[in-house]
Amino acid sequence: MYDVLIIGAGVIGASVARAISKYDLKVIVVDKHSDVCEGTSKANSGIVHSGYDAKPGTLKAKFNLIGNKMMGEFCQRYRVPFRRNGSLVLAFDVNEIPKLEALKTQGTLNGVEGLEVLSKEQVLAMEPNLSSQVAAALYAPTGGIVDPFELTISQAEVANQNGVEFQFNSLVSSIVKQTSHFQVFVNDTMIESKTVINCAGVFSDEINNQLSAHKLKITPRKGEYCLFDKEVGHFVDRTIFQLPTAYGKGVLVTPTAENNLLIGPTAYDIDDKYDNSTTAEGIKEVLSKASQSVKSIPTSFIITAFSGLRATETSGDFIIGEAKDVEGFYNAAGIESPGLTAAPAIGDYLADLVTKKLNAKMKTSYIDGRADLVRFEPLSVADKSKLIESNHEFGKIICRCEMVTLAEIKDAIHRPVGATTIDGVKRRTRAGAGRCQGGFCGPKVLEILSKELHKDPREIAKFDQQAILLVGFDKENL
Numbered sequence: 001m002y003d004v005l006i007i008g009a010g011v012i013g014a015s016v017a018r019a020i021s022k023y024d025l026k027v028i029v030v031d032k033h034s035d036v037c038e039g040t041s042k043a044n045s046g047i048v049h050s051g052y053d054a055k056p057g058t059l060k061a062k063f064n065l066i067g068n069k070m071m072g073e074f075c076q077r078y079r080v081p082f083r084r085n086g087s088l089v090l091a092f093d094v095n096e097i098p099k100l101e102a103l104k105t106q107g108t109l110n111g112v113e114g115l116e117v118l119s120k121e122q123v124l125a126m127e128p129n130l131s132s133q134v135a136a137a138l139y140a141p142t143g144g145i146v147d148p149f150e151l152t153i154s155q156a157e158v159a160n161q162n163g164v165e166f167q168f169n170s171l172v173s174s175i176v177k178q179t180s181h182f183q184v185f186v187n188d189t190m191i192e193s194k195t196v197i198n199c200a201g202v203f204s205d206e207i208n209n210q211l212s213a214h215k216l217k218i219t220p221r222k223g224e225y226c227l228f229d230k231e232v233g234h235f236v237d238r239t240i241f242q243l244p245t246a247y248g249k250g251v252l253v254t255p256t257a258e259n260n261l262l263i264g265p266t267a268y269d270i271d272d273k274y275d276n277s278t279t280a281e282g283i284k285e286v287l288s289k290a291s292q293s294v295k296s297i298p299t300s301f302i303i304t305a306f307s308g309l310r311a312t313e314t315s316g317d318f319i320i321g322e323a324k325d326v327e328g329f330y331n332a333a334g335i336e337s338p339g340l341t342a343a344p345a346i347g348d349y350l351a352d353l354v355t356k357k358l359n360a361k362m363k364t365s366y367i368d369g370r371a372d373l374v375r376f377e378p379l380s381v382a383d384k385s386k387l388i389e390s391n392h393e394f395g396k397i398i399c400r401c402e403m404v405t406l407a408e409i410k411d412a413i414h415r416p417v418g419a420t421t422i423d424g425v426k427r428r429t430r431a432g433a434g435r436c437q438g439g440f441c442g443p444k445v446l447e448i449l450s451k452e453l454h455k456d457p458r459e460i461a462k463f464d465q466q467a468i469l470l471v472g473f474d475k476e477n478l
Contacts, residue, residue: 001192002026003358005184007172007207008199009033010041011152011340012332015347016197017159022351023360027164028193029156030186032171034464035424036417037152039201041340042427043276043308045225045265046256048144049338050087052107052115053244059318061110063342063349068142070344078154079373080147081257087143087239088123090293091136099243100138107140114141127236129294143239147257148340149427153417155347157370160416162363168420169465172200175210177326195328195354202273202311204319204333212323216333220273220309223265224282229301229435233259240293251289258430263290263297269312278305303435310336320346322353330354371415377403398448399441401434409445413452420453422446423463446470 004020006013009031017029033039048071054061075082091100097117104115116139123137124130160166167186175196176183184191198207205216228235233255242250253263264286283305291297313319313334323329330350335342354360376384376394388395393407412419412428419425422432425445432438432445446469450457458470 001181001194002028003193003360004028004195004197004354005030005182005191005193006197006199007031007184008039008201008204009036009152009156009166009168010039010199010201011037011148011155011343012201012335012346013197013199014152014155014159015343016199016332016350017164017347018155019344019347019351020354021159021162021164022362022366023355024363025355025358025360027159028167028191029159029164030167030170030172030184030191032169034168034421034461035419035427036156036166037149037427038463040308040310041148041152043225043306044148044310044337044340045252045254045262046146046148046340047087047239047252047254047337048082048084048146049341050107050115050140050142051110051112051338051341052089052103052138052140054110054338055317056106056109059320060338060342063318063320063345064338065111066345067338067342068144071144071146071341074344075146075151077368078158078370080150080154082144082146083257084142084144085238085255086139086141087241088118088127089138089140089241089243090123090130090134091243092131092133092292094135096243097136100136103138103243112140112142115139127238127240129235129296130240131291131293131295133292145239145254145257146340151340151343153428154370155344157416158367161367161371166417172207175207177211177329182328194358195330197330197332197350197354199332199335201335202309204311204331204335205313208319208323208331208333211326211329213325214323216319216331217314218334219269219312219314220271220275221312221336222268222270222275222307222309224278224286224305224307225262225264226283226286226302227256227304227306228261228263228298229303230259232261232298232301235261235298236294242289242293251286251293253290253294258433261298261301263287265308270309273309276307276309278307282307304437312336318342318346320349322357328357374408374411376405376408398444399429399431399434401436401441402430404429404431404441406448409448410452413449420449421461421463421467422449422469425449
């Protein structure tokens with residue numbers, strides 16, 4: 001019998017797991033994918049929002065502000081790439097300036113500090129590559145950029161090294177509420193737990209609706225992006241937004257925490273919760289709308305396109321807390337933007353609710369940090385030489401684009417909640433995240449995974465088990 005079962009290993013599930021691992025409880029996280037960070041958390045803008053656009057009094061406004069204030073110290077502690085680069089919301093007509101003023105007023109009501117409406121001249125002085133059509137902008141100095149993969153992975157590692165179990169490739173088919181606990185049917189087995197926390201992203205309505213009479217409706221909102229090579233990562237310094245619409249904050253242009261350039265997303269409500277495809281029309285739209293914000297987009301440096309799904313709930317707000325009619329069942333549903341920003345705060349909040357319900361006590365041996373983590377590429381030549389002397393595998397470059405070493409890839413595989421797929425290695429080390437997108441290092445990463453996990457190469461997937469790359473031999477006698 002578990003005390004807590006968390007459904008979903010995205011950034012919300014990982015945040016809850018990290019926060020609840022401080023307590024003396026038996027906890028398990030189940031996810032239908034083969035790794036953490038395989039849903040919405042792997043395909044978003046990586047933006048730490050300042051909090052001016054959430055409606056005052058909503059959970060979005062509350063947790064956005066708390067999460068934003070937490071992010072700097074939090075990322076430093078868990079060694080997550082983060083930069084408070086600030087953001088600009090652009091107006092392209094002087095008649096839109098009152099809308100910027102309204103956003104500033106709303107942000108001030110939400111508790112956001114330092115908001116300022118800037119003139120055209122001030123904005124262009126800050127960002128020379130902006131379009132000359134810009135009339136004014138709202139400047140939010142507390143905005144930032146974070147690595148969404150590392151924000152998720154780091155918290156899963158902390159949770160795991162503090163005793164939280166992670167069970168992957170585990171689809172929750174049904175949940176039954178008993179008098180004092182839940183029976184959760186996963187694949188062909190049944191797991192019993194005193195409490196359940198629903199962090200299932202775009203599927204969180206389906207989990208909730210099995211148990212609660214208060215039905216939720218999640219509509220996947222698809223967004224397509226273009227990612228550019230690091231060579232143009234300083235095309236803009238701040239995150240550039242357009243005035244928001246009912247569908248979100250519009251197409252943005254931003255540096256990433258890993259020094260790429262990112263443009264997107266589109267915003268379309270769809271029915272298929274599995275549709276992560278990209279389209280020529282979507283990419284064309286992204287580039288067209290972004291060209292309103294900036295001039296001369298360096299399209300020749302696009303290295304990949306991707307899409308993600310936001311979990312948009314009918315209410316328009318986050319659904320967080322214990323279901324009123326199902327004791328012991330907790331939701332973190334409808335967590336769309338600014339969910340990434342809010343995630344650590346949501347994790348702390350839900351952990352507090354659940355541990356009070358269970359009368360749990362704090363551990364005396366909690367490890368509040370990650371295992372040692374080395375990134376080879378940013379080191380000085382002298383430090384690289386010392387590292388190679390201590391471990392020759394740091395001298396074997398596997399990914400040339402991102403300068404990722406054999407030692408780093410092995411570490412990613414053997415860390416808490418370690419990588420088991422090619423994309424899992426990519427998210428942890430950036431091997432395959434560069435200009436060639438794994439064209440050269442991908443086969444080598446597959447070989448390393450095979451050796452380190454003692455698996456047949458034909459069992460190694462790009463991500464989930466339906467994405468196996470090798471299916472057989474090219475010679476009958478092998």
